[in-house]
Amino acid sequence: MSPQLAGVLQLTALIAALALSYRPLGDYMARVYSSEKHYRPEKWIYRVIGANPAAEMRWPAYLRGVLAFSAVSVLLLYLMQRVQGSLPGSLGFSSIDPDQAFNTAASFVANTNWQSYYGEQAMGHVVQTGGLAVQNFLSAAVGMAVAVALVRGFARSRTGELGNFWADLVRGTVRVLLPIAFLGAIVLVACGAIQNFSGIHSVGQFTGGTQEWNGGAVASQEAIKELGTNGGGYFNANSAHPFENPNPLSNLFEIFLILLIPFALTRTFGRMVGSLKQGYAILGAMAVIWLGFSALMMWTEFTHRGPAFEIAGGAMEGKETRFGIAGSSLFAVATTLTSTGAVNSFHSSYTGFGGGITLLGMQLGEIAPGGVGSGLYGMLIMAVIAVFIAGLMVGRTPEYLGKKIGTRQIQLAACYILVTPALVLGFTAVAMALPTPADSMTNSGAHGFSEILYAYTSAANNNGSAFAGLNADTQWFNTTLGIAMLLGRFLPMVFVLALACSLAEQRPVPETAGTLRTDKPLYAGLLVGTILIITGLTYFPALALGPLAEGLAS
16 A cells, blocks of 8 residues: 555545544534533532632623633642652652743643653653643633633623633533543553553663653543643653554544544534534635645655655655654644644654645644634634625625624734734744844754744644754743743633624624625635635745745755
């Protein structure tokens, strides 16, 4: 079997698995977030945190809940790292330096999981399992809660209430993430991923000495790392490490976990707004971009140029032979089109155009299908923009799901789409202008610029993957990337929740013969075009200086 055919078969199997899970999981999540029933464990949690799950919240109160919970999470995770040396199960590792502890705390709470440290050489079992793995659940649940609040904004009328943040947070964690992650961990253990609390030990005799590794609760963290589109690995090699991702079957399963909830949330959206066709339109736009990027990445990396490429069967530099080009390409596209950031190969070693595809996937806003929760609300923001553009083209007041898109709605949507590019391009420009940050680049020229651009693109979009050529463990990068992660995560949520409230307060507008049908393929195509044009106009100059220049020169 040729590697190309193997890639097509993997993609086909992945599509089939996602299609089979789409309807039951999407409907289940709609019931979870619409139910008024509270399970006993959930009631215990509400008592501990002093929350009333039945109290409806307007957007300022919902936002305060998001920010307060996240701020406390950052503080607790920061403190755990700072006192690691005194904790049991630390494996003898010392406490984390202040700048790196801040960067890591901001990263995991913001669902970014950027890592400027060697996991197996810095973090003990308590911090890994009790700190980082816990945030993998909670940060994902926060994103889902904000997405559901926006969906309620479209579904409700003549009210500013968006639900209860604490109820949404707890339900998303207890009823959705925990059960699926539990089953996912069992599958990964069956595939060969490790799950233990072993200490540091030798694994064999090598030239010049022994190789030492520490064990850990890897399979359970790997499951929620992918399911919650987090990305932070137990080991520095991330999902390229055989303890995390042992074989092609586990690799395909991890890609499935990454895409599972983001795609299924479109069904949840359609169910909650009372029109499954609207969910299918959003799903179609996401699927077109994801399939297009997957095909383009595999074509780019399989292209034979020169004897080395011909012998290897493609661009194998930086890729694991047990996954091959197809498995690596599918993984790279899945992680950069979502906010996962996990890697099973090193994106810095991809071809110039291949590296550009990973960058562009993040710069789209990670909305195809995007992060858990953040992908749906990001796509819905773009849907609002597309409706507005269509309204301008035909001279009608734009409407979406029976809600008028007026001045306030488009201002909030515009602010949302401007936040991340401002962070990415602003921080990249400053880093390139100063002498010290440039010293962290392994390469010069276009590829070196791509390393810096990739780092801030990854941070501000809450992705977490790296180009693997940049030394980011410096005070400058730890601090500025941490700031970019926090602003890139929580500033957009302000505009999302404000938009949700402005929509929920409206009276529904009756559909007429002149109403734009947003549940048709034509609109899905307009939505895809809007996304590509906005991203192209925003990032093309930066991409031209980095991956495009490198690709054309190779």
